[in-house]
Amino acid sequence: MDPRALPPRVVIDPALPRDVWARLWSGPQFLRMARTGVEPKASGGRVLLFLVPWIAMLAYVVGGASSAAIIAGIIGLIALLRYAGVAAGQHDVRQRIRLARQYAAHYVLPEDLDYPCQRLLRRAQDAVDAILSSTVQRAGFIDTIDNQVTLPEEVWQIAQRLARLSAMHAEHRRLVPRVLPSGLEDAFRPYTTALDAAWTSLARRVRHLEEYARQVTRADQVYHAHQRLETLAARTPDYQRLIADTVRDDLAHRHIRELGEQARQVRRLFEESVLQARRTAGELLRTPLT
Known part of the structure; x- marks a missing residue:
């Protein structure tokens, strides 16, 4: 099953005291009973x-x-x-x-959201999960931005706004007639437009998170390739000697040079991918929702 088809998880305000946050997180059924x-x-x-x-x-x-x-x-x-x-x-x-x-105002339950908002929140959570579980995150290569603090706060801000948007969607459906009297369409349009604008803004925010996650995943892939190549690079002299002993022509010199260049090339590619991930994160967080 596609994980994006799953409902979102409960989101709890990361600014709460750690003991309060942990107690709320450990019992989502009690949050529902309270609600x-x-x-x-x-x-x-x-x-x-x-x-x-x-x-x-x-x-x-x-x-x-x-x-x-x-x-x-x-x-x-x-x-x-x-x-x-x-x-x-x-x-x-x-x-x-x-x-x-x-602390009723400090958590968002999946049932607080309508279905489109649930899907959008789940996408944001999946993107953050991919970033925080990445090798380059754990190794500190993208630690110029404190993802452990900033990204949970970003998800919380998105969840709050999605909950408010879901409530206003429900209110809008109750108040606005399915069939509007002739001539009144323009009177209701600004309210519909406001909801659409809020949705578009939040969807764009989530796409930026997903782009960041893709960049981090790309950096992870290059990093793993770089690690394997470094293992081979340690044996570069053996490969160079093999070529020198067996390939007795001008091609040998080119092969030897290529062996020495490969590790440097992959290293540059890795550094560029990490730089791109950092740049994407900077663009995302330059205008925080808070």
Whole structure:
């Protein structure tokens, strides 16, 4: 399956304190519960505790006082342990939902977006994933721009605007009649044009991210080729001796020169690809969305 067909991931404001960000990220279901107003269900352990005396009475009738006491104690202990475990879990759930409500403006869920906006956000996330997972990024060749900070912020800014655009799309569909009365088309057109302009701007922003990702991928490919060629370059003298010993004509000199030039040529190509990636990133981030 094409990964771009997958829904986008939750996007959380990278400017949040790290512990808050991690807690929100670890439980997207709690973000959804906070968004929809769903409350955790009450503990089932309370019901079992309530039934203990009735179970004890039944045991007394059937087996006598000693049996009733043993059975009631066992069931009571099980019920108490179950209630304590469920209560602790529900307390954690309530805390997470409370935190999600407190920071409701600091995350965007896939369901906050209509389908076109979901696809656009997913494309932005895929582009950033490709950049941050690249070899040249990890090796620091494109570290003139702090991608680990700048790119998550870029995705967050795009996600926020897509969420707002999706909400306004929905409002626009509710308010604007499918069939407009004659003569009123021009009155509604500026609102439609404003939404289209916002979409076009965000789509262009995502295409710039994708172009950056393509440049980084290209730099990665050249870098891997360069690494392999460097391994061969270490054995260049062996290849040169082989040619000198076996090719007894003018071609030998040309082959020897070519062997010495190849590593330098690939190195230049790699440097040019990294420079192009940096230039593309600079063009993208010269006008930040913030």
